[in-house]
Structure formats: C-alpha cells, structure tokens
Amino acid sequence: MSEVTILWLLFFLSAGLNEQVAEGCKCLPRHPQQVFCESDIVIRAKLIGSVTSTHPDLVAFNIKLITKYKPSNKKDIRVIYSTKTSCGAVLNNGEYLLSGSVTDGVIVFGLCDFMWPWDQLSSVQKGNLNMYQRGCVCEIASCTGASCLTKKLQRKCLIGVNNSLGVVYEEALQSVCLPCRDGFCRWRKMIGN
Numbered sequence: 001m002s003e004v005t006i007l008w009l010l011f012f013l014s015a016g017l018n019e020q021v022a023e024g025c026k027c028l029p030r031h032p033q034q035v036f037c038e039s040d041i042v043i044r045a046k047l048i049g050s051v052t053s054t055h056p057d058l059v060a061f062n063i064k065l066i067t068k069y070k071p072s073n074k075k076d077i078r079v080i081y082s083t084k085t086s087c088g089a090v091l092n093n094g095e096y097l098l099s100g101s102v103t104d105g106v107i108v109f110g111l112c113d114f115m116w117p118w119d120q121l122s123s124v125q126k127g128n129l130n131m132y133q134r135g136c137v138c139e140i141a142s143c144t145g146a147s148c149l150t151k152k153l154q155r156k157c158l159i160g161v162n163n164s165l166g167v168v169y170e171e172a173l174q175s176v177c178l179p180c181r182d183g184f185c186r187w188r189k190m191i192g193n
Contacts (some may be wrong), residue, residue, distance in 0.1 A: 025087040027112035030140075031159060031172055032128065035114055037136035039099035041107055042069040042129070043077065044118060046095045051079060055106065059084055061091065069129050070099075080107045087111050097121060097129070124174050128190050131176040138177045138185035155179075157187050 036042055044067040053060035058081035065077045080098065082089040087110050095118040100109030109115065142160045157177035159169050175187040 025085075025111055029169070030112075031169075031177075032114070032125070033132045033135055033177055034140050035099055035112075036070065036129070036132040039070065039113060040102040041071065041077075042097070042099040042114065043067065044069070044095065044097055045077070045080070047091050047093050049093055053081065055081060057084055058082065058106070058108065059088060066095070070133060077107060080109060082109055089113075089115050091115060095119065124190055128174075128176050131178065131188075131190065135177045135179070135185070137179050140172075140177050154183060155185050157185050 030038075043065060045063040045065050048062045048064060051060045051062045061080050061082070063078060063080055068077070080100070082091075089109060089111060097114045097116045097118055098109055099114035100107050102108075137155065139156045141156050141158055143158050144160050157172075159172045171189075172187065175189045177185050178188050179185050
C-alpha cells in the first residue's frame, strides 16, 4: 500500500470517528411508552428556575412537583439535575413532562428523556401516561417486511409495518402496547380525554 493510500485511509477513519463523537448526543427514535418504561422516574413538574448544584458535573433545577407517574411513592421532589455536557438539557421556566434516571438518590434527565412542554402534549398523549405502566411487561420492537413475520410476537408490539402484525410509527404514537388475557401484547388506540 502506498503512503498516499495509507494517509487517505487514516483521514477517512479519523473523519468517521469524529462523526461518531459529534453524534454522541443523538437519541434513537423510541415510542413514548419505551421511554416511560425504561425511566426510573416520570413526572409532571413546573420548572421554577435553576439553583446552585451540589454536584459539580450537574446543573440543578428547582421544581414544583405536580404529578408523579413513576414510581408511585409519595416522596416529594424539589430539585432535578441535568448533565453539564452538550447532551444535557436546557429548559426554560414552565410546566413539563420529565423522565430520567435515579443515581444515588439524585434525579438526572437528559436529551433522550422526556422533556416535553406540558401544553404541547395532546389529550391522547396525556391520557396514555396513565396506561404506560401496565404495558411495561410488553416489548415494543421495530421491523420491516418479512422480518415482521419471523419475530416472536407473544410479548411484543411491532412498529414499522402497516398490516395486521404492526402499526406505522405515527399511528403507534397515539396507541399503547398492552398485555391481553391471551398472553399476547397488542396495540390499543386510546381516545383523548
């Protein structure tokens, strides 16, 4: 291999690695039920403002808790955190649906969690929040074409097809994947409140 070929190869490899690092904050598209089920905590809260953080790598926000969807304990929450990296969250004062993880008693949320302004959620999306916990026993999976026919379906709801096995993503956003009496999980379209 010539020196020029090796240099071009190294250039393209380094450009590819830089692209991966630059895209480190991108989130894979997930159904809201997946975000709910994979989160340690899901709340509706009013963000009052930022406060001094007791954790050097985190930005702290003062909140007024309105509704706790997950977990259902009665513990009051007054401060939540986001990372100081580019993958952290920037929020303005207002009401939000927030989700995140709990580590050593600290609630941390980031770009791949819920950070949705409450007034921008539809009545169907708000109503679905009360149903998602029941569906956490189900798995939501993507598939295309023939791969949909080969997937084990008992505890799965499929996204990406428009036939009897699954639904397209836009339709799934208005639905909840719930277990049925026969042991299978199925999409249920919810009606707004």
